[in-house]
Amino acid sequence: MEFNLNNLLRENIKNLVPYSSARDEFKGEASVYLDANENSYGSPIATPFNRYPDPLQFAVKKRISEIKGVPPRNIFLGNGSDEAIDILFRAFCRPGIDNVITVPPTYGMYEVSANINDVAIKKVPLLPDYQLNLDEIAAAIDENTKLIFICSPNNPTANSINRDDIEAILANFNGLVVIDEAYINYSRQKTFIQELTEYSNLVVLQTLSKAWGLAGLRIGMAFASEEIIEIFNRVKPPYNINQASQQLALEALNNIDQVNAWIKETIYEREKLVSTLASLPTVVKIFPSDANFILVKTTDAKGIYNYLVERGIIVRDRSKVELCEGSLRITVGTPTENEKLIEALKSFAG
Known part of the structure; x- marks a missing residue:
């Protein structure tokens, strides 16, 4: 069966008339705006924000288009990738009927958003x-499977997912394949954005929160x-990206x-951090990383985590996550921050 977007859409979304804002x-530009019930006098701060922002963020999309080599019409901007994830559930998944596939350990918001939307x-x-x-993914797909989420490079494991495997799913699944590339800037693998013309069921998520340093x-x-x-x-929502953020x-x-x-x-x-950590007696294994963090299997994840917290150093304890037992997820910091981490870990080991 060939991919058909209309078959995936919920009936209420097919017939949805979106809110039309002013x-x-x-x-375009005008000298007098009296159409949106804004405060015509301005804002009580130095930068005026009394006017509503561009609802489709065209200037930002145009610049992203130049950087990514993708037309603006193929770009959606959301309040974090989480908004895009939520919209996928609301547009394509019927509550209580449809299902999605995730491949844990992976980013937790896929499951949270599914639970919120009763999917x-x-x-x-x-x-x-x-x-x-791949065999188990194929076995899990049924007629009500609408989305498959693949995070690559993956969070929390830090590795990239084999490209041929992802392409096999894209070619054989009639639902949407969502590839979350939040950490792609740090990866040796190229983005799947270049494959948009090849696969009509492909959705690629990226963010300005990581490499671009705009998490806030x-x-x-x-x-x-x-x-x-x-x-x-x-x-x-009509104005989902505010003017200041744009x-x-x-x-x-x-x-x-x-x-x-x-x-x-x-x-x-x-690479420097990996090399230094590998010599510590408390470190059992460091998994390959294509991200700005590393997953480190330790002899005592909880003990090390608490020891670091006492010294004002916060990492992420992932030891209770499936396939990440005994592991800490450590973001790569500045040289100074990394040095503080190493010194603390050495003193724990000593």
């Missing part, structure tokens, strides 16, 4: 080497076919050289 109805999750754990179990602005990106992006725009994102997107320099330094520090 800024949807008028585009069943079929969990197909990764293999011991943190790669996809909450701007996530989804890249997909024009038809899928149109559905995102139909379902989203302005600051545009400013950041013009500083690509700084971001690239930070990426290189982060990768250098990551």
Whole structure:
């Protein structure tokens, strides 16, 4: 059966008439705006924010388009990637009927969003080497499976998922395959964005929170076919990205050289950190990383975590997560932060 987007959509979304805002109805510049019931006098702060922002964030999408090589019509911007994830559930999954597949250990918001939307999750754990179990994924798919979530590089395991395996799923699954590339800037693998014309059932998630250093602005990106992006725009709130975030994102997107320099330094520090940690007696194994963090299997994850907390150093204890037993997830910090971490771990070991 060939992929058909219309077959995936919920009936209420097919017939949805989106809210039409004042800024949807008028585009362009004018000297007098009396259409949106804004405060015409301004804002009680230095920068005026009394006008509603562009509901489709065209200036930001245009700049992202230049950087990513994707037309603006194939880009959705959300309040973090979490908004895009939630919209996928609301647009394509019928509560209490449909299901999605996740491949744990993976990013926790897929499950949270499924639970909020009353959509069943079929969990197909990764293999011991943190790669996809293709046979079990194929066995889990039924007529009500709408989405498959694949995080690559994966959180919390840090590795990239085998590209051929992902392409096998894209080619054989009639639902949407969502590839979460939050950490792609740190990876040796190329993005799946370049495959959008090849696979009409592909949705790629990225973010400005990691390599771009804008976690506080909450701007996530989804890249997909024009038809899928149109559905995102139909379902989203009218002004989901505020004006301040749009302005600051545009400013950041013009500083690509700084971001690239930070990426290189982060990768250098990551390899240095891996090398140093490997010599510690409390470290059992360090898993391969294509991200800005590493997963470290230790002799005493909880003890080390608490010891670090007492010294003002916070890492993530992932020891209760399936296939991550005894492991800590450690973000690559600045050289100074990494040195403090190493010294603390050495004193724990001593």
